[in-house]
Amino acid sequence: MKTRAELFSYAGLDVSADSLRGHYELDGRHFSEVVIFEGVGPLSTPAVRAVASLWYLIAGLSYYKAGAARRIDLGSTAVGPAGRALLDDALLDGLGEFSYRNGLDLGDVAIDGGVDAEQYSPLVDPARVLTPFGGGIDSVVSVTQLSKGIDQSLFIVSPSSGRFDPLEATAEATGLDVVRATRALDPALLAGDDDFFHGHVPVTAMIALLGVVAAVASGRGGVVMSNEHSSSAANLRWNGRDINHQWSKSWTCEELVGAAVGELVGDEFAIASFLRDRSELWVAQAFAEQTKFHHVFRSCNRAFTQRSDHRATNWCAQCDKCLFIDLILAPFLSRTTLRDIFHAEPLSDPARQSQLRTLVGVGLDYKPFECVGDPDESAVALARVCEMPEWRDVAHLDELSRLTRTERDFDELLSPQGPSRVPARWLR
Secondary structure, three states: OEEEEOOOEEEOOOEOEEEEEEEEEEEEEEEEEEEEEEOOOOOOOOHHHHHHHHHHHHHHHHHHHOOOOOEEOOOOEOHHHHHHHHHHHHHHHHHHHHHHHOOHHHOEEEEEOOHHHHHOOOEEEEEEEEEEEOOOOHHHHHHHHOOOOOOEEEEEEEOOOOOHHHHHHHEEEEOEEEEEEEEEEEHHHHHHOOOOOOOOHHHHHHHHHHHHHHHHOEEEEOOOOOOOOHHHHOEEEEEEEEEEHHHHHHHHHHHHHHHHHHHOOOOOOEEEEOOOOOHHHHHHHHOOHHHHHHOOOOOOHHHOOOOHOOOOOOOOOOHHHHHHHHHHHHOOOOOOHHHHOOOOHHOOOOHHHHHHHHHHHHOOOOOOOOOOOOOOHHHHHHHHHHHHHHOOHHHHHHHHHHHOOOOOOOOHHEEEEEOOOOOHHHHH
C-alpha cells in the first residue's frame, strides 16, 4: 500500500531570458521542470517573473501528486491572496479526480510559507493576443470566430519528446503565426515509481498560465482560451465535493486564474474563454462550417501522449472522445463526411453502445472522465441524429434516444449559456 509523503516544498524558480526551471522537493527527493519559449521577449522582467511564479505554483501539483504530502511549504515563492486562492482550489478541486481515484482526501493538507507578491504594470497591447491551440474543434472555433480587429497568434505547448503532428497540421491550416513553448517534465516523473501516486492534474490551467507568461513577455494584452460552458459540469460528487475532470477548463478556474493574473499585472490584461457561454453543440455547428480543418483536426487523446512512439497516427474511433466528437458533429455534417474524417463510424459501432449510453446519461451515473459535453448535450444531439434519415438504419441509436430525458432542447443549446468574461473587443 502506498504511503503519503510528509512534505512537499517549492525549492525555487529559475528564470532566464527564454526559459523557466521550477524546482520541487518531495520528502527530500528533487524534481525539476523546464519550459523553453520561442518567439517572445525576455522572461527576466519583473512582471513576467511575477506571472511565471503563478505557473510555478500550479505546475508543482504534477510533482506534489507523486506523494500527496500532508504539508506544502511555498518557501520564498511570491504569492498574493488571489494566487493563494487559486492554489488552494487547484489542490482540492484541480486534483479532485486524482483524489477520487486514489481514495485520498486532501482536505487535511496544510500550506505555509510564501512571501507577498507585488503588482506591476507591464506595457501590453489589448489588441494583440495569444490563443492556446490544441488542434481540436474548440480551439479552431475560437481562432476563426475571434474579431478580425484583433492581432492573434497561436500559442502551442509541446513536450520535449517532439511536436504533435496533427496539432501542427491544424495550426498550419489557420495561417497564423505561432509562439511556442517546449515543456520538459522531470524524467523521474515520466519514468514512474512504484511508490508514486498517479492521476489527472489541472494541465489546462498550467498551459493557460504559460500563455500568460508568453503574452506578457511579448507585449500582448490577452490570452484567449477555448473552454465551453459544459466544462464546468461535474462528473460526480464524492466526499462532499464535486469531482470534475475538466476543473481547469471550468468557469470557477477561469475566474480564479483571471483574479490571480490581475492581482499581478492589473486589469488591462485579459484572460478569458472565448467559448465560455457556448454549448458543445454551438461549437460543433460553428466548426462544421470550417471545411478546411475537417481532415486535419484531431481530438483523440491517443494522438497526444508524451511518448512519440506511442502516439496514434489517426483517430482511434474507440475512445469516449472519438465517440463524442462523432456524435456532436453528426447533426451538422453528413454521415459520409464524418466517415471520411474518422475512417470509421464510432456512432454506429455496436462495440461503442455502452460508452454511448454513458455519454447520454443512461449508463453509469456519471459522465466519463474525459473532455466531453454533459449528458444533456449528448442526449439532445442524439435525438437530433435520430430524426435524420441517413441514420435511421442504426436501430440502437433510436432505442437509446427513447430512454433519455433532457432538460434543454436543440435550439436552446444553440443560444448563449450562462455568463462570460470575454472582452467586447474580442467579439465581431
